[in-house]
Amino acid sequence: MKKITTFENKKVLVLGLAKSGIAAARLLDKLGAIVTVNDSKAFDENPAAxxxxxxxxxxxxxxxPLELLDEDFALMVKNPGIRYDNPMVVRALELKIPVITEVELAYLVSEAPIIGITGTxxxxxxxxxxxxxxxxDxxxxxxxxxxGFPASDVASEATPDDTLVMELSSFQLMGIETFKPKIAVITNLFSAHLDYHGSQEAYEAAKWRIQEHLTKENFLILNFNQEKCKALANQTKATIVPFSTHEKVDGAYEYDGxxxxxxxxxxxxxxLSLLGEHNVENALAxxxxxxxxxxxxxxIISVLTAFAGVKHRLQYLGEINGHKVYNDSKATNILATQKALSGFDNTKLWLLAGGLDRGNGFDELADDIAGLKGMIVFGQTAPKLQNLAEKLGIPVFKSENVATALKEVLARTGNGDTILLSPANASWDQYKTFEERGDLFIQTFETLKNQ
Incomplete structure (x- = not known):
């Protein structure tokens, strides 16, 4: 870790705990700052505090308490999930107190080069x-x-012989000042987090901050399948390395298989062990x-031919009686499910879908599910998905949740069929997180597999 003196004897407010807040507070304390942590959760229910x-x-x-900001803080380190219209953040900015996120701290102390990855x-x-x-290698x-690994925790332990491979959200990137990765990657840009950013333009501007301090000695890897990403290539000082599945480019590309x-x-x-065009894009990046x-x-080949997928992200679980089973609980929107479906033969596929009803319809999913062998639907949106399936002539059955859905589909599938949990909906009608939903699905799979 770099022995910086930037924060010595400076009053710093860490707003919000969770993993990144705890890591930031400890690092700042180690760097000699006078740290105050402010968290909304009551102290007697707050083990971290x-x-x-x-x-x-x-x-x-x-x-x-807004009056806390009268203590002449030199810096606020904000939990990325706290919005900029939070009264504490608004007041800090009014007082000209710099507001950063924990990844900026990581950059300041890291002896290791950083590869930063963002995108929708x-x-x-x-x-x-x-x-x-x-x-x-x-x-x-x-x-x-x-x-899931706080950047400042990892950075404080890294040596010059290491490389930090850092996933970056738009929330984190809004709170950088000097952050400069050696290599930056933007996987793609779609509509997301508009409730936080207020507009698609603001969301994309936050993502674009990843290249803000790059020079021609740094590399920016862009998805040239998207015209908006291709257009951005002319708006940076970094050296562009494109990737594409549609054309030959001066970078990574797919051609003739x-x-x-x-x-x-x-x-x-x-x-490639991972299915779908979106995973070809990921592999190229x-x-x-x-x-x-x-x-x-x-x-490269050893990893890309054997990688089983990230948990809950089109994760291959294995087989039950000749049925391949995939867990894509992370698919909390229609676009994610469309991408998942692109890697399968619909005539042998059963889709398990449903979840929180946010008021939207599912007509844009019609072309992607056409020809499915069947669907099991659950959650608040089950009636909407059932209606769409019936319009398309797809056999469809209602179930209570992901566990009962897996049991029910196994009773209906033929040998050689594939089962895909890709809900196309958030999980909050029945589960706290998509991870909880996926974990129940995995647990049910393991139980049924061993029967």
């Missing part, structure tokens, strides 16, 4: 693939950021980073 207090860090819990879809899969390839890559990097054959598309990092083709 209790632990930090035991470590000598001041904590204020249960509410966000595919971030986690691409991040995981990149780290796996670099490690297979004998390099030391460490996952960090939005993927083969994957290339700058016209060097890497492997056949059919040998990972190949681009790996080749820029000097990884050997053998390492």
């Amino acid at each position: 209790q632990t930090l207090l035991e470590e000598g860090i001041k904590v204020i819990c249960g509410h966000h 879809n595919g971030k986690t899969t691409t991040t995981t693939l990149i780290a796996a390839i670099l490690n297979a 004998g390099q030391s890559a460490k996952l960090s950021g939005n993927i 083969k994957l290339y990097f700058k016209d060097e054959f890497i492997m056949n598309s059919a040998d 990972a190949i681009a980073v790996a080749k820029l990092q000097g990884a050997k083709n053998e390492a």
Whole structure:
């Protein structure tokens, strides 16, 4: 860790705990800052705050008192999930207190170079693939950021011989000031998080901040399948490395069923372990980073042919009585389910879908589910999905939840059929998170498999 003195004897407010807040508070304390943590959760129900207090860090819990900001703070480190219209954040900005997120701290102390990955879809899969390839090549890559490992925790332990492979959300990128990765990746840009950002333009501007401090010595990997990403190539000082499944580009591309990097054959598309065109895109982005990092083709091939997927993201669980089963609980919107469906033969596929009703219809899913062997629907949107399936002549059955849906579909499938949980809906009608929904599905799979 770099021994910086930037925060010595400076009063810093950490707003919001969770993993990133805890990591930021501890790092700042180690760097000599006078740290105050403010979290909305009551102290007696807040084990993290209790632990930090035991470590000598001041904590204020249960509410966000605006008068706290009268204490002449030099900096606020904000939990990424806290919006900028939060009264504490608004007041801090009015007082000219800089507001950053924890990834900026990570950059300031990291001795290791950073590969930063952002985008609407595919971030986690691409991040995981990149780290796996670099490690297979004998390099030391460490996952960090939005993927579940607080960036400042990982950065404080990293050495110059390591590489931080960091997943970055738009929320995190809004709170950077000097953050500069060696290589940046934007997987794609679709509509997302408009409730937080207010507009698609603001959301995309937040993502675009990943390249804000890059120079021609740095690389920006862009998805040239998207015209909006291709247009952005002229708006950065970084060296562009494109990837595409539609055309030959001066980077990573798919042509005639083969994957290339700058016209060097890497492997056949059919040998990828992950299904769907979106995963070909993810693989190409990972190949681009790996080749820029000097990884050997053998390492790339070994990972891309064996990778089983990230948990809850088109994760292959295995077989039950000749039925292949996939868990894509992360598919919390129609677009994610459309991408998942693109990798399967509908005539042998049963789709399990449903969840929170946000008021939208599902007509745009019609072309993607046409010809399905069958559907099991559940949750608040079950009636809407059932109606669509019946219009398309798809056999459809209602079930209570993902566990009962798996049991019911197994009773109806033929040998050689595939079962895909890809809900196309958020989970909050029945589950706290998509992870909880997916974990129940996995647990049910394991139980049924061992019967």
